[in-house]
Amino acid sequence: MHRSHKPLTNILLSIAILLLSLMLSLVIQQQFQTQALIPAIFVLAVYLVSLFTDGYVFGFVSVLISVMMVNYAFTFPYFKFNFSIPANAINAVILIVVTLVTSILTTQIKRLEALRLTAEREKMRANLLRAISHDLRTPLTTIYGASSAIIDNYESFSDDQKRQMIEGIREDSFWLNRMVENLLSVTRIDGGGLELIRTPAAVDELIDSVLVKFRKRYPDQEIELSLPDEVCFVPMDATLIEQVLINLLENAMQHAEGMKRLSLGVSTDGDYATFSVADDGCGIEPERLRDIFTGAIPPKAPSADSRPRNAGIGLSVCRTIVRAHGGDIRARNLPEGGAEFSFTLSMKEEP
């Protein structure tokens, strides 16, 4: 309903609805010999037209057509236009007023719905920004602190100390880079309201690329794979979906305490492909489960000196990306322990 239809679709829809009401009215007139129901049927028709088409135009045109049809076919003299009989004129005026009001109201409702969606997106963005500013400070502190300490007191540190500090700089800048990649992904979706460009991506190549990147960072963690046997293609922005999968795997590495098994699976079912990342770690606290994708900072935020953690940013980015693809992402605790994140994408190519 939020999506704009093409003008042709709008026209066809309006015609179909009006024709149906006309036929229904004719049948009722034949069967029950009454006209009392007929204006109601056309009010309903105009309501439906306004609901399913874009803007006011189609609703208004339907109003006029309905009034004509009622006057022509269902009021005395039958199958003739006649607005001069007072009863007919009043009938027409009432019908016009009722249908116009309905049409305006339904269009208004659609506007409000669109506004609500924008507001929700704004809120998501604000949450994300808050989480980011919260998270960026920690690594920057390490980088700035360590590098200025090394420059200022170059002689007084031992080689080991210097190495340790430089290692810290490297790790934290690596982390910052991943954060920037996440942000870029989001701006790519929000940026200038451009539509996401989806091209068919081979699932095995996507997974391959994800694993190569993951192993660079966590060479020791095995990942259990389950992929479809056949080569299959899913229309997507592959860089973004790659980001989602990396974020989910990383999220498991950072938060699934006690994890031994980490698995990544893709399964296809008709027109849909489901991607899932599961671990056998500590699971997700039930009170976090509800808003785990919102980017909200968890109540017990990590203390300033703890290792930087993706406080929800990674997951919030995942949801933004998956939703932009028209899919949805879910998190649940597995009955046998651990957590599973999964999302589904349509395999149908866009027209």
Add this chain to the structure above:
Amino acid sequence: MSNNRYKLLVIEDERHITTLLCNLAEPEGFQVITAKNCQEGLLMFSSHRPDLIILDLGLPDKDGKEIIRRVREESSVPIIVLSARSDEREKVLSLDLGANDYVTKPFGAAELMARVRSELRAGRKGPEETRLPGGRFVSGDLVIDYDARRVTIAETEIRLTQIEYNIVSLLSQHCGRVLTYTAIIREIWGQSDAGSIKKLQVNMANIRKKLGERPGENRYIANELGVGYRMCRP
């Protein structure tokens, strides 16, 4: 040897990155020339005739791709592009314009220098050499016999279709270098249409299966998502 050092031209407007590149390359015996923008870069190119160009695409005066275009009009000097992660399109465009490779920012010292050495080595040999009749390509236990059109792994023959063989052979002739989808399609099928990339990807999936590649391992052929494929250097 000192007069005979490889000359690298670094075209990059960020001072810190230029310094970093100088610090990386000079200890390895390279002579580094730097330029801050397109105009200066082209000037440096024609006056110094470097052996390799490291090019940042985001330059202040003009698009860095302009340099690739201009340099390619007169020279086949290796060009390595520095690019941001999210710009597959830029990567593909640069490669299709004639850049030899790209390194994604931020890059590790080892990664960049490996690419530089790899390009210089490939430049020395020239692509024709590997095409010679009787030529063989060896990468670990993978052997391609160009004459017999045969591929073996650990002496076991891998049965490839005609097209699959052509793709593997093409990648091996440009080993270490990423070939874009368009470049491969042009070489294998002549021209591309809407379904070409899919066709290529299906063929690649079969090749990787036949070569026994497991996702995430890439012993022989690496897949650069959204860009193309690269035969790994022995």
